[in-house]
Amino acid sequence: MFSFIQIVTALVLAGIAYWWISWKRNERRLKWIPKVPGHPIFGNVLDFGKTTDTLTILSKYTKSHDGLCMVDLVFRKLVLITDLKLVEFFLTSTKILDKSSEYRFLERWLGDGILIAKAARWRKSRKIITPAFHFGILAQFVSTYESNAEIMVKLLEKEVGKGSVDIYNYVTMCTLDIIYETSMGVKINAQTNKQSEYAFAVKEMCRITVDRSFSALKQSNTLYALTGDYYKESKYVKFLHANTDSVIRARRKALQGSEGQQIDEDLGEKKKLAFLDLLLQSKVDGEPLPDWYIKEEVNTMLFEGHDTTGAAISFALYSLAENPEVQAQAMEEQRTIFGKNRNRPITFDDIHVMKYLELVIKETLRLYPSVPFYGRKSDVDIKYKDGQILPKGTSFLMYIYGIHRDPKIFPDPEKFDPMRFETMHKTSPFIHLPFSAGPRNCIGQKFAVHEMKAVISKVLRNYELLPAFPSHKPLLAAESVLKSANGIKIQVKPRKWD
Numbered sequence: 001m002f003s004f005i006q007i008v009t010a011l012v013l014a015g016i017a018y019w020w021i022s023w024k025r026n027e028r029r030l031k032w033i034p035k036v037p038g039h040p041i042f043g044n045v046l047d048f049g050k051t052t053d054t055l056t057i058l059s060k061y062t063k064s065h066d067g068l069c070m071v072d073l074v075f076r077k078l079v080l081i082t083d084l085k086l087v088e089f090f091l092t093s094t095k096i097l098d099k100s101s102e103y104r105f106l107e108r109w110l111g112d113g114i115l116i117a118k119a120a121r122w123r124k125s126r127k128i129i130t131p132a133f134h135f136g137i138l139a140q141f142v143s144t145y146e147s148n149a150e151i152m153v154k155l156l157e158k159e160v161g162k163g164s165v166d167i168y169n170y171v172t173m174c175t176l177d178i179i180y181e182t183s184m185g186v187k188i189n190a191q192t193n194k195q196s197e198y199a200f201a202v203k204e205m206c207r208i209t210v211d212r213s214f215s216a217l218k219q220s221n222t223l224y225a226l227t228g229d230y231y232k233e234s235k236y237v238k239f240l241h242a243n244t245d246s247v248i249r250a251r252r253k254a255l256q257g258s259e260g261q262q263i264d265e266d267l268g269e270k271k272k273l274a275f276l277d278l279l280l281q282s283k284v285d286g287e288p289l290p291d292w293y294i295k296e297e298v299n300t301m302l303f304e305g306h307d308t309t310g311a312a313i314s315f316a317l318y319s320l321a322e323n324p325e326v327q328a329q330a331m332e333e334q335r336t337i338f339g340k341n342r343n344r345p346i347t348f349d350d351i352h353v354m355k356y357l358e359l360v361i362k363e364t365l366r367l368y369p370s371v372p373f374y375g376r377k378s379d380v381d382i383k384y385k386d387g388q389i390l391p392k393g394t395s396f397l398m399y400i401y402g403i404h405r406d407p408k409i410f411p412d413p414e415k416f417d418p419m420r421f422e423t424m425h426k427t428s429p430f431i432h433l434p435f436s437a438g439p440r441n442c443i444g445q446k447f448a449v450h451e452m453k454a455v456i457s458k459v460l461r462n463y464e465l466l467p468a469f470p471s472h473k474p475l476l477a478a479e480s481v482l483k484s485a486n487g488i489k490i491q492v493k494p495r496k497w498d
């Protein structure tokens with residue numbers, strides 16, 4: 001008879017052999033993709049250190065390998081893509097719907113929420129959530145963008161006369177207030193609370209996630225559990241979950257006290273159903289959604305819906321400050337729309353006629369895409385062209401930041417030139433991808449653009465934006481959402497409006 005130890009040893013060895021055979025098989029099938037030269041044992045993992053180095057390294061890799069290369073992270077290979085045909089192939093595929101393995105690092109926080117959900121759950125969630133972004137619903141959010149932007153503009157008064165202000169925190173607190181109020185129906189006043197624990201926890205979670213993605217040791221749950229980040233993550237996840245639980249409880253209570261399709265907001269207005277209400281009232285096969293399901297979707301929406309727009313608006317304000325001729329043109333449009341009364345509330349119609357501002361937003365998201373890369377994987381082998389195989393389980397990373405700064409696609413790529421998008425419709429829709437494309441594109445795209453227009457318009461009507469003194473250049477850091485490690489600094493001066 002075999003002893004217990006012999007059986008366990010045999011199983012472990014069989015597991016290793018199976019892993020090794022699959023690894024080698026995958027390696028053979030990925031031969032058509034050039035490898036980034038690296039260390040014989042550590043592969044390319046030693047190239048990655050700080051999140052401020054990530055974009056420089058990935059850009060170097062894709063530039064020197066014609067937009068397609070394989071990065072060796074010791075126990076894991078990552079295929080990095082800026083090749084437009086392959087990017088289009090992935091994004092339009094109705095078969096490759098799963099996100100790559102790196103997204104699992106968000107799992108403790110977001111569970112199986114729509115952003116990281118596998119295909120079956122994603123289909124169900126997308127169907128439930130899509131109506132929350134209907135035009136009619138979005139129209140009623142304009143006053144929330146306006147009132148929160150108004151608070152930010154007031155808070156910025158104390159920065160007038162200073163050589164520089166880091167606007168990132170101001171803006172992110174504003175977008176956090178907006179996402180809470182619009183989708184959860186509660187005010188958290190992050191802007192007026194000096195320290196938002198919520199925002200800090202989100203920021204740390206973003207950093208921890210990307211740091212894990214490019215680390216060899218932290219791939220393993222066991223080894224990761226020995227690191228300081230694991231304990232930090234546990235603390236932040238606990239806090240973020242408790243926060244969402246209490247919002248859901250409060251909202252359910254408010255909803256139970258209301259009648260029919262419309263509910264009384266604690267904000268004192270009658271409003272149609274928003275995101276959380278929609279989930280609370282949704283039924284699948286006649287059953288209401290369980291609380292854990294709602295919590296996962298709520299956490300996802302709060303994360304995706306504020307950090308992305310916070311970064312994008314901050315980079316837009318920075319770009320306007322650094323490019324006075326662009327700011328002048330944007331101002332001309334604002335004056336035409338608001339005439340003599342710059343303080344009248346913005347309307348949904350105003351948002352739709354801000355055509356030049358829309359170009360500014362597109363150009364901002366080209367140079368500073370809030371999500372600089374996103375990944376896919378398939379659980380079956382996929383045939384690409386000429387018999388080339390995209391093996392199951394491999395992580396394919398669409399490196400959007402690299403595409404957006406490719407001089408062959410965008411001449412003079414470092415130049416902030418919104419007018420380049422005037423002629424963009426004549427070229428491929430797969431070259432400007434800040435919101436991704438295809439079935440798993442950003443569900444909040446319209447919400448984001450409306451919010452950006454409303455907030456930027458409010459700031460522009462109140463302040464002239466100037467470059468920071470001493471001069472400042474953001475040090476870009478890829479932390480799930482694109483950030484700047486040294487802040488996003490400008491000068492603000494009260495705007496004359498005759």
Ligand code: HEM
Nearest residue numbers: 114115304305308309312370371374434435436442444448
């Ligand atoms: C400038 C702002 C924004 C940018 C650049 C952006 C970008 C993106 C990108 C690139 C994706 C696809 C990510 C991937 O494939 O892994 C995505 C997905 C998503 N975004 Fe956004 N986003 C923004 C704002 C928002 C807002 C305001 C919301 C919600 C209110 C939102 C909700 C979502 C959700 C739920 C998904 C997952 C969709 C799915 O998988 O079906 N986003 N976003």
